[in-house]
Amino acid sequence: MIAGRATPEGTGRFRRRFEGDVAEGHFRGVGGLWLSSIGLGTYLGEADAEADEGYEQAVLAALAAGCNVFDTAVNYRHQRSERAIGRALARAFERGLARRDEVFVSTKGGFLPFDAEQPAEPAGYLRSTYLDTGLVEREDLAAGCHSIAPRYLEDQLARSRANLGLATLDLYYLHNPETQASERGRPAAEERLARAFAWLEGKVGEGAIAAYGAATWDAFRVGPEDRSHLSLERLAELAAAAAPRPGFRAVQLPLNLGMPEALVRPTQVREAATIPALAAARALGLAAFTSASILQGRLARDLPQAVLEALPGLETDAQRALQFTRSAPGVTTALVGMSSPSHVTENLAVARVPPAPPETYRRFFGG
Numbered sequence: 315m316i317a318g319r320a321t322p323e324g325t326g327r328f329r330r331r332f333e334g335d336v337a338e339g340h341f342r343g344v345g346g347l348w349l350s351s352i353g354l355g356t357y358l359g360e361a362d363a364e365a366d367e368g369y370e371q372a373v374l375a376a377l378a379a380g381c382n383v384f385d386t387a388v389n390y391r392h393q394r395s396e397r398a399i400g401r402a403l404a405r406a407f408e409r410g411l412a413r414r415d416e417v418f419v420s421t422k423g424g425f426l427p428f429d430a431e432q433p434a435e436p437a438g439y440l441r442s443t444y445l446d447t448g449l450v451e452r453e454d455l456a457a458g459c460h461s462i463a464p465r466y467l468e469d470q471l472a473r474s475r476a477n478l479g480l481a482t483l484d485l486y487y488l489h490n491p492e493t494q495a496s497e498r499g500r501p502a503a504e505e506r507l508a509r510a511f512a513w514l515e516g517k518v519g520e521g522a523i524a525a526y527g528a529a530t531w532d533a534f535r536v537g538p539e540d541r542s543h544l545s546l547e548r549l550a551e552l553a554a555a556a557a558p559r560p561g562f563r564a565v566q567l568p569l570n571l572g573m574p575e576a577l578v579r580p581t582q583v584r585e586a587a588t589i590p591a592l593a594a595a596r597a598l599g600l601a602a603f604t605s606a607s608i609l610q611g612r613l614a615r616d617l618p619q620a621v622l623e624a625l626p627g628l629e630t631d632a633q634r635a636l637q638f639t640r641s642a643p644g645v646t647t648a649l650v651g652m653s654s655p656s657h658v659t660e661n662l663a664v665a666r667v668p669p670a671p672p673e674t675y676r677r678f679f680g681g
Contacts, residue, residue: 315475316407316414319482319524322346324415325382332380336665340380344601344646345525345563349418351640352665353383353603354658355649356395358610361431365391366398368653373402375655377412379662383647385566385603387422387489387529388474392430396421396477404479419480420564420603422529423470424489426450426459454506460493462506464513471522482521485564486514487529492542495533503544504552511556518561527564527600534567534582534591535575546582546594565595566649569604569639571613571621576604577642578679592644607639607648608632624677627667636661641670 325348329341341348354376359365373384384403386395399419406412426440433439440459444450444466454463461467467488475483488510495503514526528549532542546565553562569576575590582594595602608614613635625634640648652658 315479315481316404317481318414320347320382320418320484321415322348324413325349325418328382328412328416336380337668339669340665342646347418349383349601349647350381350665351645351647351669352381352636352661353385353647353649354381355605355651356384356386356399356653357390357605358651359391359395359653361391361394365653366394369395369398370402370405371655372652372658373399374406374411375658376652376662377406377417379658380665381658381662382412382416383418383420383603383649385420385649386478387425387487388470388477389422389425389427389489392428392432393473393477394430396474400477400479414480418484419478420485420487420566421474421478421483422487422489423467423474424460424462424491424493426461427470427473456494456497460490462488462491462494462510464509467510467513471517475522483523484525486517486523486526487564487566488514488526489529490531490533491528492530492533492544495544496541499541500543504548507549508552508555511553511560511562515553515557515561518557523561525561525563527562527566529566529603529605531568531605534565534594535573535579537579537581538583543581546591546598546600547584550598550600562600564601564603564646565591566603566605567591568606569642569645569648570606570609571617571635571638572609573606574679576602577644577675592642596644601646602644604639604642604645604648607650608635610651624674625670628664630660632660633664636664637667637670638674640664642675643672 329348454461517523533544553560580588584594614632617631
């Protein structure tokens with residue numbers, strides 16, 4: 315496996331390489347690292363060789379266009395997305411297109427994945443691979459497909475490191491931990507999160523991961539009355555209980571023109587004030603990575619005229635939707651699916667435009 319991790323020196327070097335090619339504000343400083351405001355996501359696509367090749371070419375194109383953030387999960391496309399990123403990065407490092415210390419790679423564990431393709435009997439495969447072997451205890455399983463028990467995560471992290479070919483992962487997320495809260499209730503979910511955080515701290519100490527976080531869909535953008543809700547402040551407390559200087563450094567959550575809750579809906583309590591999730595993450599010193607930044611392509615066409623006027627200097631609706639997300643106050647990186655070099659060309663063109671000013675969001679939402 316390839317040694318190293320993203321470093322301040324390496325990501326700073328990557329940033330300097332694109333001076334004059336991208337607008338000021340494309341690279342954001344977080345935890346000493348310089349990360350691109352647009353990151354390559356790998357959720358969508360068929361589990362086949364054609365999609366694998368598309369992602370591999372997209373990674374190479376993204377590195378050449380000023381993107382150094384790559385996001386995946388062990389269950390995306392049945393582990394094929396991790397493997398495609400791993401092959402592409404190995405090729406890039408071998409060719410001198412980038413160095414390991416310039417690139418930030420995140421992945422996720424929690425959902426029970428298939429291996430390369432969906433088996434003929436999915437339930438039987440999951441049972442024989444995870445339950446019958448003892449990797450997952452039935453009492454740890456939620457929704458029939460999710461676990462954050464340390465024994466299971468140990469296996470999943472090992473798979474992810476092997477798939478990616480990287481000795482150290484820059485960020486390892488617990489994937490949709492609200493799955494546990496929805497089924498087991500919030501107190502039980504917090505107990506499981508506390509155990510997982512203690513295990514993750516051990517992995518930081520070993521050098522298997524540089525940091526960890528929570529990648530969510532509902533948890534931070536719904537209110538406390540919802541069973542899926544999780545408190546960011548409480549998660550930070552659980553991490554602090556696990557280590558004096560916890561490695562809990564980031565969250566991932568959806569944000570786009572059609573789902574603005576993370577920016578505008580007050581769902582999180584921070585020091586007795588109720589504020590939106592992005593504001594809470596910023597107050598807690600957490601990096602915020604957005605998923606579904608163009609809503610799986612559904613915001614790539616037919617945007618209202620008011621949006622076109624509010625987000626000038628761009629040619630396509632996909633670019634405008636991405637500009638909305640990556641410019642939102644508190645966002646570190648907007649992740650967007652890029653499964654071909656043509657996607658990279660269109661999306662990374664946004665990097666040449668300065669981020670939208672805060673007044674844009676007052677225009678959208680008032681205040």
